Amino acid sequence: MAETKVAPKTIRVEVKRQATPEAAAFVEKFEFPYRSGMNITSLLGEIAMAPITSEGKQTTAVTYDSNCLEEICGSCAMLINGKARMACSALVDKLMAETKDGTISLAPLSKFPVVRDLAVDRSVLFENLKKVQAWVPIDGSYDLGPGPRQFPQIQEERYPLSNCISCTICMEVCPQFNEATGFVGAATIAQAKLFNMDPAGAVLKEERLRALAGDGGIQECGFAQNCVQACPKQLPLTEAISDMGRDVFVQQVKDFFAR
Known part of the structure; x- marks a missing residue:
């Protein structure tokens, strides 16, 4: 029995x-x-x-x-x-x-x-989002007409990143997120990718990449992958970090030869 x-x-x-x-x-x-x-x-x-x-x-x-x-x-x-x-x-x-x-x-x-x-007090997350300008720079004060079209493939890639709920769990479990490193955390990097892929938000792409190349930026990530395991919304955080790491490097090379 x-x-x-x-x-x-x-x-x-x-x-x-x-x-x-x-x-x-x-x-x-x-x-x-x-x-x-x-x-x-x-x-x-x-x-x-x-x-x-x-x-x-x-x-x-x-x-x-x-x-x-x-x-x-x-x-x-x-x-x-x-x-x-x-x-x-x-x-x-x-x-x-x-x-x-x-x-x-x-x-x-x-x-x-x-x-x-x-x-x-989780205001550090929102301060980090300000650093990378995680928004579409349109204030709505005048009619800009219809927005630019997005390919369905881009929409499908952006949608999971838009599900971030700012819970900061990814930052809590990250061994690199501490006062010594000043690491911005996975959520901020993922939101930078989300807005870089937006046709209207991409106008600030270079500024976001330069911000992530600075102190506490993407180079502080140890790729422990704790964030993707703990995220309650199953965001593709490690993929976002990898993609943004590549984009940050490319931007740094461009800036070097543009001097």
Whole structure:
């Protein structure tokens, strides 16, 4: 006879908390009656409704970022059982099975400044996107007429890159993303490729390539491939890095002989 799995009676969770950016971090433990089909977002909602630790101490709701609740906004990225994941798509049943005692651990992303509890400041990504001018330089103040046509093959290649949700998981898992290197990260490189392939955005192609040739640029990538493994949207990040590395080199050669 096949074994019948017995559902656990309680869900145990440990949350790494920090009241302010300067405060010392501490861990609080919570227990709740088991309910199937929960994700981490709903689990944090349970804590908010009854913020009492497993020791019976009254506390506060856990602060974390969230918005869409369907893995589109990228806000709720955090360390779940030690791995960078999205809280909205991380299922409690699977997470409990990962650990020996069934306890789920939650912590903020480790490579970004903590704002409070599980919420971190990820503005470095947006500053990096500014460096490579990851946009189409059209302000919409006047009618430019119909946009240039794109070949279907180019549209198919660009579409996966447009699915980036700015979750910064690729930066969290990258061994090269740190203060010493200043590496811009896979997401920024992929967005530079996305806009370089756009007929209207390509007007800034050379500026983007020169930015990626500078400090913290594409030369800092160690090609560990952690990013493509961890990306929740399965973006072709290593392919984008390889293609942009070639384009950056070609641009450098052109600039050298143009002197």
